Amino acid sequence: NRLDFNARQFDKVKDNRIKRWRDQEYRYDPWGNLIEKRSGTGKLQHFSYDCENRLVRAETVVNGKLESRGEYRYDSLGRRVAKQAEINGQVEQKRFLWQGLRMLREETPGQSTLYLYEPGTYAPLARVDQLEGEEQKLYYFHTDQIGTPLEMTDSDGKIVWQAIYRSWGAVEQLAVSDVDQNLRFQGQYFDAETELNYNTFRYYDSGVGRFVTQDPIGVLGGVNLYNYGVNPTSWIDPWGWSAKPSHSPDVAKWLEKGGSVHMEIDGRTWVYQDWESNVVRYPGGHPDFSPFERQKVDVPDLKGNHGKNPGGDFGKADALAPQGKADYAKNTWHHHENMMTMQEVPKKIHNRFTHSGGVKNMKSSC
Structure with missing residues (x-):
């Protein structure tokens, strides 16, 4: 305030x-x-x-x-x-x-x-x-x-x-x-x-x-119901109630690097495009990595870790994946927000388009 x-x-x-x-x-x-x-x-x-x-x-x-x-x-x-x-x-x-x-x-x-x-x-x-x-x-x-x-x-x-x-x-x-x-x-x-x-x-x-009025969507738009945004030089709110996805890339730094950010008209979905023309949408606040997906697999009893041993989430995904073990030299496993699906995606994309996803959801549900 x-x-x-x-x-x-x-x-x-x-x-x-x-x-x-x-x-x-x-x-x-x-x-x-x-x-x-x-x-x-x-x-x-x-x-x-x-x-x-x-x-x-x-x-x-x-x-x-x-x-x-x-x-x-x-x-x-x-x-x-x-x-x-x-x-x-x-x-x-x-x-x-x-x-x-x-x-x-x-x-x-x-x-x-x-x-x-x-x-x-x-x-x-x-x-x-x-x-x-x-x-x-x-x-x-x-x-x-x-x-x-x-x-x-x-x-x-x-x-x-x-x-x-x-x-x-x-x-x-x-x-x-x-x-x-x-x-x-x-x-x-x-x-x-x-x-x-x-x-x-x-x-x-x-x-x-x-x-001048409270946020119609309540705290989903932020804990301050009258606040416009964290930084007016890098944050937009065209409807007066949509919040920026949690843990998504910092907009100011993203723009400085040559990327762009916009919000889709027909849904509360933020869209990030990087300086190499890679585009990731954030429907529901989570990244949609499906355009970059090498393979995916449903893995039971995920724990929200990155272990490559047989009992770790990555190890389980490697054992069940239709194309076998992930190419860790280039790619990594991404925990989908549904807390069951693992997606093999390029490390560059996974690291660059920061996010909250399945790991956070699993830890929150514990």
Whole structure:
């Protein structure tokens, strides 16, 4: 939890809910949803939620005067499909169309924007704007190592949008803003009326690096139910609730070596590609080494060890394997997470794509 080191005495943080940060004060409802945020002496925000803990209404009052408000609607899958925002008397209505859990299109009266993404990720590649009665306009995104838009250029290569960010995703400065651009961290959409980022299943406050509601999947997303991630320069959370696989490769070091990381759209599956184009998926948080499998065998009464003697797990696998003993010069046995199957895979792959698997499951079940 982030604490204000300028304060004389730290406020107690219960259930990971911040009560005070710098000049901001926070108040929550019994379900852990942020319902009031006070900034300085003159700015007050109110937030209202439905029975699914989804934000449905927000108001911002500055010096006693209503400055902005927003109302939000969702479909049966929890995706936001419409919003109405009013800022200083100017009303804007938007509708959103989805492809699975990825925003495909946004529409306002007389105008639409279509988004194109890198395959299998939420990192934007391009967008196509269509204003009624005019020709389409094509823009290209230029992103950082985790897919956050840094610049947007038009079809002639001219920069029409450029941002400088703080560590946790807040825009420090819009160096160029000829065209509105609301995408932030992967899966996030900035709402000017609240200064929050819509993050598919939650809303994210980039000013403090935290979500405003608890994680819908509970502790499966981490013990801190409001935390975005360990490191915002190497960790992404496009849905607002999916955790990085336990013991998988460190993302920052992986990227430094030339690898890449993304999450599949249709499942909570992280995918790592190394600098030699080897790809390993982590369905359910465990590595799928089947593309590199030399042979496999089911072995009864595994103990979770690496012994090559007749009573050890490797020795048992060698005795029962259809192709005989593993080629230990190049390969090793991998304990599958089902705690029964042994897979012979290349040492390079097994060691490089770090993981938790059958050994951990066996020791946990003891």
